[in-house]
Amino acid sequence: MSNIPETGRTPRVQTRLVIIQVLVVSLLLTLGGRLWYLQIRNGDEYADEANGNHVQRVVQPAVRGAILDARGVPLADNETRLVVSASRTELMKMKDDGEAVLTRLAGVLGMEPKEVMDKVRLCNAETPQPCWNGSPYQPIPVTDEATTQQALQIRERSEDFPGITAEPTAVRRYPAPVDARTSQVLGYLSPVTDEEIQKAKDTDSPYLRSDQVGRSGLERTYDKELRGQAGVTSYEVDKLGRVMGESESDPGVPGSNLVTSIDARVQAVAEAELHEAMKTARTQVDKITGRPYEADAGAVVVMESRTGRVIAMASQPDYDPNSWVGGISAKDYAKLTGKDSNYPLLNRAIQGQAAPGSIFKVVSASAAVRAGYDFNDRYNCSSSYSLGSRSFANFESQGHGPITLGEALKFSCNTVFYALGHQEWKRDGGIKPKKDAHDWFYRTAHDFGLGSETGIDLPNEVTGRIPDRQWKKDFWTANKDAWCKQGKKGGTYVEQIAYENCLEGNQLKAGDSINFSIGQGDILVTPIQMATAYAAISNGGTLYDPTIGKAVISPDGKKITEIPPTSHGRLPIGKKTIEDLDKGLLSVVGPGGTASWRFGGWPQDRIPMRAKTGTAQVYGKQTTSWFATYTDDYTIVMTISQGGTGSGASGPAVRNIYEAMYGLDEQGNQDLKRALLPAPQKGLPKISPDGTIDAPEIRPYVPPAPEDGTGTEVLAGPPARRD
Template sequence: MLYVVVTALMVTLLGRLWFLQVTTGPDYARAATESRVRTVALPPVRGEILDVHGEPLVANQTKPQVSVDYMALIHQPDGGRAVLTRLAQALGRPYQEIADRARLCARDVPRPCWPGSPYQPIVVADDVSARTALSIAERQEEFPGVSTALRPVRTYPLGTAGAHLLGYLQPPSPDDPPGGPELVGRDGLEAEYDRELAGRSGVREVAVDSTGTVTGLLREQAAEPGDSLVTSIDARIQRVAEKALAGAVASARRRGEPADAGAAVVLEARTGRVAALADYPTYDPGVWTGGISQRDYESLPLVSSAVLGQWAPGSTWKVTSTAAAAKAGYKLGATYDCPGSYKVGGRAFHNFDGIALGRMNMRRALVVSCDTIFYRFADRMWRRDGGLKPVRHPKDPMQAMARQFGFGVRTGIDLPNEAAGRVPDRAWKKATWERGRTDTCRRAKTGYPDVPDRKRAAYLKRLAAENCRDGGVWWAGDAANFAIGQGDVLVTPLQLARGYAALANGGRVISPRVAKAVVRPDGSVARTITPPVVGHVDVSAKTLRYIRDSLAGVPRTGTAAAAFKGFPFKRLSVAGKTGTAEAYGRQDTSWFASFAPAGHPKYVVVVVVSQGGMGASTAAPAARKIWEGIYHLSPKKKHAAHTKHTKHRKHTKHTKHKPAGGAR
């Protein structure tokens, strides 16, 4: 019996041996050969991002990097733990830090982790010394699956300035096309011009022995460096804008305002090129180099306030309403009464503190920011369109003019993820109401038992009942709020800057651009980038000139006079408009939109501080500092008087009634 068992085992073993050697032998031989050839991707040098004068905004610095081969590690008996332990000791880092960076990202795996392909080298340390990198390279037998190389690393000479504008790099995710570069642009210019900046990876095939030691070079194809991007950003002006914006936020907070976000935009009025784009809060884009923890990632302020932030524009909006009034036949030079309040649909809409300012023309109305004149214009235009029973095709002249200035649509700037703002009208309100009607009507019946404040819960229930019944109606109060940039109007700082550029340049609406040219490594220009004209404001040149001349009085004698006290207007005539926009459940949004020189505008400067208080107190002083910085004007010490609330500045704040559906 034992003989039979032994014979059967021998036959089985011989059969298996024959199968392995004869049938599948060639496959194993080929696999053995392939396992001794390693293909190494040679990353290209990514193109630089330069300012308008050639100063680097994003540059490269060659540093030693240590990478691991994920597939080689997991096929080791202990999954590579021993190798990573020795590597951590050699680098002087905690084991867990290296192990975390060497693992693959997944839903249940927090950062840091590797979001790219497991077949790509995973960088676990990119700030090592040359001596450490050389020591690891010379002890390859101790570090199978580990490699060292000199590689370019992104550096940011401006630090935190322009972080959102410039963007950042990350390893490719599984959603990215295979065979691409080791790093791809994820935001800002890095993402928008990723193809031009990235270059083309090279390939190196090397022969290795069974221990992974390189024994020879088989083939090498050099990497092709990426093109550089020349922008219209002026690094000096960018620094000025960043400093002024941060100062405005700090000043507002000292006065007790939350001041949680903000932006400053500097546009070339006649070309649409962006000279500066500052965001608050910002961050150091160098944080992406070498990996980032989940906690740090979640704390990063990655949303750009300049292109994604949306707020009601307040009185800065009155330039479009003035143009609409002129287009509708109202004489700008005629005089109109500016009472303390104006009844719209049976409810009183007020100037700030109900102050009556007497009779005035539209120049004066813009300088002192009279609301009630605009309420009257809006009410009458609303009635012309049929009021509560609108004509078949209402003209909505104020909405039409706002759209001509470029509001309500994305500007088309060469940056990703731009917000569109909002120009509300009858159709928008009805559609919005229909989408939420079911929930609104349910709340009208059930109320708000989840709201602990009984008075507030009762108010919300009454509001829901009113909106359930006729929340889709465009009331006269909606029109009045629209005229002064309140209600449901939303703009981004970039949109407002573009709108003021159209006012300043004679009516051309331009799609802004940050990039000016793509330049090859040899210095030749691959292509130039020109901001396109995408629209035109259909009002007379005389009307636009009237509005521009009116705004020149705002910093001298109007709502921004205190903020610009002592400003050298003889050297630079600045025109602008303050705005203080109310936001439900939040503090006021502070705005100042401006251009200069007033007679022949070159730049537009817009500043916004969310929950920053009054426009004249926060945004206007910041804009002043930007103008002083652009034109090298020495500020006078006593212009700090803007922190006091003057009578004129109070007119920029709008105490309004906005009941459900607006006033009737």
């Protein structure tokens, strides 16, 4: 055992501890000094360098899915073009805001400097088109029609064109097969705005600044499916723009393809026939005004009666949707939206509202049956109907004596329906309605789907108007002050009407119900509403939601989401009444019917045709032509604003569309080889293993040659009918 005491080790331990403490303090002082040097003395310098290192996202826009007709023919697809774009962010860093660069660019592209500068300015309330309504941080397309030589000039002289790019890019294209524009149905695209980006930020389908979005038509309804997902690669770059590494990469996904129920061949015929009908109407003199019909607008709907699928939908005037691609010019924008344009962007098949005239009588006949009147009883078809000092005339003041409701449809007898509408108004209490007033005529109109959207898969459908008692009250409340200010007892016609409306415009009067019974007065309908109603009579009573989208197919073709027909109700009448209506409409085409002169030689035994003519009067304008028809397979409704009578203006065009679909000549002979669509298309187009959709060869429709051997290919090449 050692005799050395433990306290003998203490000096050495203490010395070592002191040395360690000195070292620790020295290290702390050194680290503190270095931190002071980095964060205080040179802090700003290093902060600037750190800020120069950031992440740059490179976006590769997704290829937008195609919109195809029922057989796979492209109605909207993409093509690769050389697109020259300008970065507004880079241009704004320059002393002259990039004016010199844009001027040089204009010289290369063969454009005026102002034209180029206008394209890259931002849209606002004061800025007219052209301008950029997308994100200011997104490259702005200057042209999508650059030549290879122009693109090479820009890329080889990059020092002269900072902020300018020239790259091959997939650009939307609307090929218009056999000249079927399908304008308002397809719609158009434009860049996403910052506001839209913010709104969609937390949704399952956020926008990128490079996205183009659908603004109308199918492009808007099915935008999410068509748009796909852009590819985004994130790079770490220093302040000089040098790539330091790739941080992450999300590959893009192309958009899905939309197969529609549109048949491009039938669409082309419908567009051409509507245009020709309007053109012909303008050569006819209106007996009332003594001047030619203006025929300023029109629409036609071709629908499968048993499904509600839309085969063709045309609206005039129309436009070329390609005018929006790459940014619309000021000239084209003015043509589409100016005061004298007659608004071709409107789809008058779903947005055009007018009184329906006599095609509404199927609703009135149904209302009469619901009110207790027998369809096959006899009702007096006098030449006129009197209400106090007023007289409501029959068409051309012609009477037919006692007739059934079916015959009232055949002869389009106004006075039968005048009397029924007036009697029901009195039953319900007149201007002092009973608490249990049935209002069968107005209720039946609502039950036929009028006054409401049909549910078609297109945006901005309008509801039309059923002027029932509640509407009268609401309308009076909204307009009373203006009427009272304008009205004058014993003044002009307009002043007298305003005076009367000021006093009692909230009352549903006898004259209102009399006019309503024949589709006149304040009632407004759309072509798609009337097509849906007539299709329901054809199919036994089902009111289908009209649909254009038929299936969404993934880019690889492996996922197919079909869009089945859906309905929003049934007609408010029984099977017997539907059969009676059907017989009455058959007689309209038969001997003595108002449409018989337009269907001579039609093969009624093989393809039964039902029809109803309509001629609606509009204050201050010429009459509106309506023609509603259906076969066992299809329903076609056409209307022409200020076009004259139903059978006179629209009848020949509607017959020509049917003849093209069924392959008929004027004598009723059928050639199935010429028929475009003798029966509704059942399946979907063929999908190849790689996901592409096979499109059949499509040729212009050539009508049968007349007996004298002459004939023309009415749809070969671009017709002169457009502008």
